[in-house]
Amino acid sequence: MSSDFSPAAPKRVQNYGTTVVNVNHRERLISIVAGSLFIVRALKKNSLLSSVIGGFLVYRGASGHCPLYSQIQRSKYTDRAESVNIQTTLIVNKPKSEVYDFWRKLENLPLFMKHLASVREADDKKSHWEANLPGNVTTIGWDAKIVKEEENTMLSWKSLPGATIENAGKVTFKDALGHQGTELGVMITYRPPAGKIGSGLAWLLNPLFTRMIEDDIKNFKVYIETGSVEKANG
Numbered sequence: 001m002s003s004d005f006s007p008a009a010p011k012r013v014q015n016y017g018t019t020v021v022n023v024n025h026r027e028r029l030i031s032i033v034a035g036s037l038f039i040v041r042a043l044k045k046n047s048l049l050s051s052v053i054g055g056f057l058v059y060r061g062a063s064g065h066c067p068l069y070s071q072i073q074r075s076k077y078t079d080r081a082e083s084v085n086i087q088t089t090l091i092v093n094k095p096k097s098e099v100y101d102f103w104r105k106l107e108n109l110p111l112f113m114k115h116l117a118s119v120r121e122a123d124d125k126k127s128h129w130e131a132n133l134p135g136n137v138t139t140i141g142w143d144a145k146i147v148k149e150e151e152n153t154m155l156s157w158k159s160l161p162g163a164t165i166e167n168a169g170k171v172t173f174k175d176a177l178g179h180q181g182t183e184l185g186v187m188i189t190y191r192p193p194a195g196k197i198g199s200g201l202a203w204l205l206n207p208l209f210t211r212m213i214e215d216d217i218k219n220f221k222v223y224i225e226t227g228s229v230e231k232a233n234g
Contacts, residue, residue: 021064031061
C-alpha cells in the first residue's frame, strides 16, 4: 500500500507585512467553518483538544496564514493529500481461527476501533464504512470491498473508486504461543479527501488521526481477550 504523490505547480505566496498568506480563499472559508464547529464541540464537551484544533483553524482562516505550511517550507499544494499509514504487529491469547473469524466480520471492527462509527456489510465482499474525524465533529463515509482473503491466514480490503476518503487495510494471522495464541500483522492506510482542501487539512489532522488508529489497534488485544468494550476503551 505504498503511495506516490507528485507535487502540483507551486502556488503563489503573498506577503503582507510580516504575515505570509499561504492559504487560498476557499480553504480559508473551510478552515473558519471547521474551526467554529470544533470550538462549539469544545464548549459542549469541555474538550481541550477540540478547543486547540478549533482555535488553530479559525486563526488559519482569518489570517490566511498556516504556520504548519511555513514550518515545513510548504508554499505549494499537492493534488493528493498526504496519507496516514499504520503498520504494527501484536500477539493475542486467542486461537487463530477465532481471531480471523472476528476480523472477517467487518461489522465487528467498531467494537474496538473508536475512530470507526460503523461498518455495514452489503454482501460477502462489499461494505459501507463511517469514520469519526478527530474531535468527533462529524463523520465521513465510503464504500469498500474485500480484495483478497485466505481463510485463517490473510484478509485485505480497499475503498471503491470514487470514495470520499481512500482506505486500504491488510491483516495477516499466524500461530503464536504454542498454537494457543495468534500473531497479527496489521497495515491500515487512509488518504484524506483529494484536492487542495484535503491537502491543507491533512497536515493538522493526520497526526491526531494516526494516534486514534494506533490506539484502536492496541484496544483489539484487550477486547478479544476479555470481550469487554469498556476495558478496551478504558
